[in-house]
Amino acid sequence: MARNKGKKKMGLTTMIFISLILGAVVGAIINTWFMDINVVKNVIVEGVFYVIGQGFISLMKMLVVPLVFFSIICGAAAIGDTKTLGSVGVRTIIFYLFTTMVAVAIALCMARLINPGIGLDMSAVENVSTTVSSSSTKTDMSIVDTILNIIPTNPVAALANGEMLQIIVFALMVGVILAKLKEKAQLVMNFCTQCNDIMMEMTMMIMKVAPIGVFCLIGRTFSELGFSAMVPMFKYMITVVAGLGVQCFVVYMILLKVFTGLNPFKFAKKFFPVQAFAFSTATSNATIPLNIDTLADKIGVSRKISSFTIPLGATINMDGTSIMQGVAVVFVAQAFGIHLSPADYMTVIVTATLASIGTAGVPSVGLITLAMVFDSVGLPVSGIGLIMGIDRILDMLRTAVNITGDAVCTTIVAKQNNALDVEVFNKV
Template identity: 35%
Template sequence: MMKLKLHWQILIALALAVIAGSLAGTSAELLGVRFYAAFDFIGTLFLNALTMLIVPLVVSSIIVGIAGIGSGGAFGRLGLKTLLYYLTTSLLAILVGLVIVNAVAPGMVDGEPAKHLLGMSANVSDVVAKVEGKGTGDLVGVFLRMVPTNVIAAAADGQMLGLIFFSLLFGYFMTKIEEAYAESMYNFWQGFFQVMMKITDWVMQFAPIGIFGLVAKVVASTGYSAFVPLAWFFISVMAGLAVHFLVVLPLLLFFVGRVNPLRHYRAMAPALLTAFSTSSSAATLPLTMECVEKEAGVSNRTSSFVLPLGATVNMDGTALYECVAAMFIAQAYGIELGFVQQFTIVLMSLVTSIGVAAIPSASLVAIAIILAAIGLPVEAIGLILAVDRVLDMCRTSVNVFSDSCGAVIIARRTGEPDVLGEPALQRS
């Protein structure tokens, strides 16, 4: 019997959730059990499972990624150019998302916060107090939290910025010890990371059930009004991804790589379609490498370093999505974020996008980190799940395209000939 793909399961779950929520309301019950309470239990259980993954998944992902970069002398000119490109494009993507979400304000409906329409249950005054406590100090406080006095306590308290910084240091200096010990440590963390990816994949198999509970709860309590702000959130993310995919990255190809962007779109079409259908840059990696090498003409030396690294740390679409999601939730609670809070969102989006596993919907874990960093309740992720799968497919395509653009640009800047049919540039 053929098994339905996850995105079809989620679409069916959404349709059933709307029907079930509409029919049940908040008072209908069966054998003394209210349907509304059952919806709430299912949704909360799924969110708890996602939250459970945060610390081990992010720590192992970053340590393995950084240790992989730092080994084998890869931190040379090629490594520095690659990291500079990835940091630049991720930051540009986040800023694009920040501008659009501030302009569109999807969390506001008719000038009012959409909290009640979205069925968000947290007390607004409590949320405001947490956000003010997290962000109204000066910027020095943001950087002080990067160096925790106790790493275990930082993880327990949700201070992920410090944990991420520690993981970056651990991964880098793991490559500086004796080879025998370094290899053992790398194998341990690689195995740990593989286990966490398996667990994440397993948890996401229950996404249709979790989404059913979360959406049915909202529809039962608010009706269909929740879909208005959600539609604007969807449009905001899609607009940001479109700007980055169709404007920012082609401009980098044209002005920095000195190549025709249209040729690169044609060369990457098979990989982009695969990324869209699988929602996984890791699963798309073999095809991405084939397209970049055979169709775009990048050498194996460059592609074999740039692309696997990109599948690990370069998540432009994900970073943009995380930023827009956090801002949308803040707007829905009626919280006006100042420069410091928005700077924190930008910084957290940048560093957490590095630690996001290259598997479907893993960015939900990163969004939970960002919400905790600025004091917003994790429960607010619930409604975003309703449109996450479609957005995941789109942002994965942006992630893969950015990786491929990086390979082309770096190949061009290092003097490789015949990249997309162009003569070699002078080395820079």
């Protein structure tokens, strides 16, 4: 029994992080002593590392369109149901979308301030001429053209070509209509829900080979760049953590104080056990029961409010994930030397906000939707391999921020609907 418990401790997060370290060490060793040997360079680095690494990236790209399509349909269907809750549903959704847009904007500003990708020349590792060309084409488009381009003239073609903004718009409309029709379209709703479950299971299956994929991607990168790649990766990590800190301890607490008048420090102290649980599990869905109980017993929020807003938040409110995506966009763009225009940044804000609707509250799915955000501004999806190992650590922090946003929103909505017991909140 003791041996089995010992094996269980080696979770996917640990394995991916170990793969990241091993890949960096092996790659740096190859770069220092063995890169001049043709067998090592051509067979191991450009052969084994390249094929396995790119194969893993292809598996991730395979998931993007069907996963986003079906998960956003299910998320939009949940939003459609909020009409029965009147003002509570409307206020909740507006708050969630607003804080997500703020989160992405903070991430982009922090990334532009710290410049995590400067000093990492990925052009030495991979030829991205086609991607740069695609990006330069996008930068010539005006904001008006960008907005018009999100309306699909042919949804089937959008799905086939991976036009993610168009897919999101079409999926949102389908989801809202399914929610409106209810029993009349129950068969289609069941089909979409089952397809979403299948894609989630497929995501979990592919993530099981992530340690191998990360090892090969990082190993090839460090074989070409050596330890010079380490500093930008730590800058990326610091940038994400800084963005999460601003969102959690500044934005949320200011909103809480302004709209409820409650003491943010007392709220943070009472809510800390839920954050710790979210950090340890790295899944928003697992924290739903504890979140609802804590809000009711310690904050004073009516369960009639929290039983709706918390599960909805676990579905559509992913501010921490959006911060990671915003920083990752700037990091990879700088690493590949790709210029992003103001229109591109607006596209990132819109795409990351809409993508949060379809990001399930389980570990690692944010990386899949990150591929969609990259695609919207013409960035190479292979850049995800650079941050995947570190991202597994940051995922735990992101989850804590996500569920904090859900709780703050719920408290504000409860206060505005006279469903908050202040005496319970003030009780020691």
